[in-house]
Amino acid sequence: MTESQICVQEQPFDQNSIYRWLSEPRSVGATVVFVGKVRDLNLGDEVSSLYLEHYPAMTEKALREIVQEAESRWNIQRVAVIHRVGLLQTGDEIVLVGISSAHRSEAYQANEFIMDYLKSKAPFWKKERTEKGERWIESRDSDRKALEKW
Template structure:
């Protein structure tokens, strides 16, 4: 299990290679979140991500451990960036390796659904007219609830 919260970018190919290192791995599923240029009908030129050091890593570790206990998977990687990001920058990687694709897909989706609602991150978007904090979405809570 790998859990990182960092300002630096990450190498997606290297992370996938790391998830594939075990010879029993038959599937690697990844979710890559990036900064987009439009949100809720507003042009976005960048984003600042803040977090609660220590508490955020603890929350991410708990989520990854739940996935490892719930599904027959080999490994979980979660890397989440913080600080100032530009449009198209990588924000978050969730990677899951396992013997079979079904378990890996479910576990990956579970991790990102819980990350969006349970990990203490705050996003501030930069718009032409200024900055705004991004509110929690009801759809994220609904996505998480299906795993209960």
């Protein structure tokens, strides 16, 4: 049975405590943690901040479903998905996906799968502030294409 931590929050997360939790079981042979940050450049424009909105019940359900799908595909022991919302500045950490498993290949694959699905299927709405003003960010073809390998 896989244990999971799934959280949508405004406050920063503690990578070290999440890593310790993921790596705790003695049977863990691999722990993979991905942390995404707010970039300072997007679509050729300098970005000063990013605002993320979500509908809590819908977002949490979607994240649980993505994690459950990963659990059905790979033998993973623990999963952490932490996604921030609200106003974030460039350089701020926005998302953490962590996987622990007996073997590295399953941990890597499950981590990449969850990130690919988060980018395209999780209901977050993102608005960037640039030197040209504010704009809503649409999902990218490259993110949708990444799903095809799964």
